[in-house]
Structures are given as structure tokens and as C-alpha cells.
Amino acid sequence: MTEYLVRFLVGGIVVSAFAVLADVLKPKSFAGLFGAAPSVALATLGIAIYQHGPSYAASQSLSMMAGAIALVINSVVVCQLLIRARIRALWATMASVVVWLIVAFSLWIIAGMQT
Numbered sequence: 001m002t003e004y005l006v007r008f009l010v011g012g013i014v015v016s017a018f019a020v021l022a023d024v025l026k027p028k029s030f031a032g033l034f035g036a037a038p039s040v041a042l043a044t045l046g047i048a049i050y051q052h053g054p055s056y057a058a059s060q061s062l063s064m065m066a067g068a069i070a071l072v073i074n075s076v077v078v079c080q081l082l083i084r085a086r087i088r089a090l091w092a093t094m095a096s097v098v099v100w101l102i103v104a105f106s107l108w109i110i111a112g113m114q115t
Contacts, residue, residue, distance in 0.1 A: 003047060014043060041064055044060070066108050067104055069103065071100065073103050074103070077095075
């Protein structure tokens with residue numbers, strides 16, 4: 001219960017800080033980018049360091065980075081399928097999930113071999 005309360009408080013504070021940052025920056029589309037993911041990741045890593053130590057949090061951060069890289073590649077594939085191949089959004093998204101899984105798990109395996 002305490003973990004959830006800390007995650008809620010830390011996440012809320014960091015979301016507010018990122019919202020202020022997003023309000024200052026242009027364009028306003030940065031607001032969504034800075035809204036949730038960084039604050040949740042920072043709160044999760046803070047709790048992981050507190051409960052499990054820095055080495056555990058380091059492995060978690062590698063997984064977060066692998067997922068972020070896979071999401072970027074997934075987004076590029078979706079855009080290419082929508083624009084160049086003129087595939088419907090549902091089918092482009094479903095097809096790119098396979099790409100996301102392959103990239104994410106490949107990077108996860110590579111990162112796991114280095115630790």
C-alpha cells in the first residue's frame with residue numbers, strides 16, 4: 001500500500017513538473033510527450049532503487065530504453081504503412097505490433113547478455 005502511495009505522490013509531482021515544462025516549450029504537442037511516461041518511469045525507478053538496489057534499477061532502465069527504441073521503430077513502420085502502402089490504420093497498427101515485439105525482445109535479449 002505504501003509503495004502505491006509513494007508512486008502516486010512522486011508520479012504526481014513529476015507529472016506536474018513535466019506539465020510546467022511542456023507549457024513553456026513550443027509546440028504544445030510536447031505536453032502529451034512529457035505528461036505520463038517520464039514521470040511513471042522516474043517514480044518506478046526510484047521505488048526500484050529503494051526496494052531492490054541500483055543494479056536492479058539499472059536492468060529495469062535498460063528494459064525501458066529497449067521498449068522506447070522499439071516504440072520509435074514501431075511508429076516509423078506504422079507511418080510508412082499508412083502513407084506509402086495506404087493501409088488502414090487498424091491493419092497497419094496490428095502489423096507493426098509484430099515489428100515492435102521482435103525489436104523489443106531482440107534488444108531485451110542483447111541488453112540481458114551485457115549484464
